[in-house]
Amino acid sequence: MAIPVIYNFRSVKERWTSAIVAVLGIAGTVGVFVAMLALARGFRATLVSSGSYDNAIVMRAGATSEMMSGITLDTVKILQDEPGVARLEGQPMVTSEVVVVAPFPLRSTGTDANVQVRGVSANVLTVRKNVKIIEGRMFQPGLSELVVGRNATNTYAGLTLGNRVRFGGGEWSVVGVFDAGDSAFDSEAWCDSRVLDDVYKRPTNIFQSATLHLTSPDALQALKDAVSKDPRLDVDVAREVEYYAKQSQTFTRLITVLGGLVAAVMGIGAIFGALNTMYSAVSERGREIAVMRALGFGALAVVFSFLIEALLISFVGGAIGCVAVLPLNGFTTGTMNWQTFSHMAFAFRITPNLLAGGIIFALGMGVAGGLLPAIHAAMRPISSALRSL
């Protein structure tokens, strides 16, 4: 049978000061680890929530983002009649869109950041059902009117309801604020696509993407099949959520790799802290260990006992790290969306899974730091350990 856990519990409590190095090292590492992943998840969640399961986004074949895509009005007209495209009162539920970026000063710093301005079809709210006007009204087709996302109005100076702003050589009135459920659209400003083309002196028969509302989520395959068979079309069709999930990949990977590197470096430091704590525990308690061994506890029982102690310490460290970063949950920050080079707001997202991951990471560091000292404790000759004071 094993050495009772109460022994480790009380030993740690008794000499808690020597555990501080290990606890703080592990807490710091887990905190950074969880925060970085929460950032990546928040970013991803924001982009993914922009898409809907029952929408399909169509871009030029081979285009990896809207910025690089272009499709003609003729293409959109063909698409509207393809199978799987939903209709409302006889009209196809399709929004064909153009995207530009315009600089607006950030409220926080006063420096300019790129806001994504999306020219959309007038029926966009029927296609993107996750977007709702919460203040003011929708823009009127044909007028230089803007509706702005909730984050956009909070983040940028000037994009407030009732205000007039200049960009792209035109003057625009902000007539409404919309809520896009914390998605990337919340950081955008929307207007009539034809007006946008007009102001930017672009051809009005070229769009960057079309988003089609599907009759059902399952209708995507039929649409894809039809599009690929249609010789007039040279486009890629993707489920909208999948498109946005892909959009989030670069940044998510960047943050994950960066966070992983930082956590790894800090983790090595924390493991050394744990090693130090555990080695001093082992050397301070050499006699106690020898007595246990003399009483008949095996070498393995000693290894387990000190491993449990290391796990105990690292669990406390991990828990402190998690609790310390928990207030970040929901905290909104912004970053460049690398695909569109526009500014996008998103919130840290700390999930129970992420916290569990943080604790597992902590326990891993505990094992890494505790194993050698534990083996060392078990290997010491009993008779000489009993002689030592």
Add this chain to the structure above:
Amino acid sequence: MVSVNADGNSKALIQVRGLNKTYRRGGEPIQVLQGLNLDVDKGDFVAFMGPSGSGKTTLLNLLGGLDVPTAGAISVAGDEITHMSSGRLTEWRARHVGFVFQMYNLVPVLTASQNVELPLLLTRLSRSERKAHVEAALAIVGLQGRADHFPRQLSGGQEQRVAIARAVVSDPTFLLCDEPTGDLDRKSADEIMALIEELVRQHKKTVLMVTHDPVVAARAHTVLHLEKGVLVEAAKSSPGAAAGGAA
């Protein structure tokens, strides 16, 4: 009966034959035990004396399976322990040996009863059986009322009683006591010795004890001196005289 010059196979509980222990310090061999023989019967109470550094602790460590000899054999109740693997030796210690040390060596973060319970965690006893054994052992040493005290809340004499309770709780084959009174004042030492005598007399324990105190040694049935790496018998004092010389 205790004998220091037996050879061959006897019926003794503990049989030590040709025991050698050589330490090495900086390449220099230090011969501590040199062909030591010893027979101890069940129920014997033996005291080992000898100057500091003569190898008394070394001998007890070898008898208790805490260390291995350079040469020679030790068998206890028919078990030859000198060639056991360390894992088997660990199990053997748990079953057969009760240790009492000069420095008490209680685990400071465990209460008296938790310390006494430690050896029982290595048995198949249930929780309630363990509790009963611990209570009985603490009663033998007269510390029923201190079960929940931590070692630092006890006097030296009381700590040593807890250590004795821990040594006997699993009813081992024999007890090894290394200067059990070495750190105690005379009064506490007498109490501890009275307790050890009681264990021998009433509970039929076999006790091997190291001491450098002749008054303490006089309590034993037999006093052996460790000289030049072997044991020699001291002038015999009868058990009755030792008992009569208490206090």
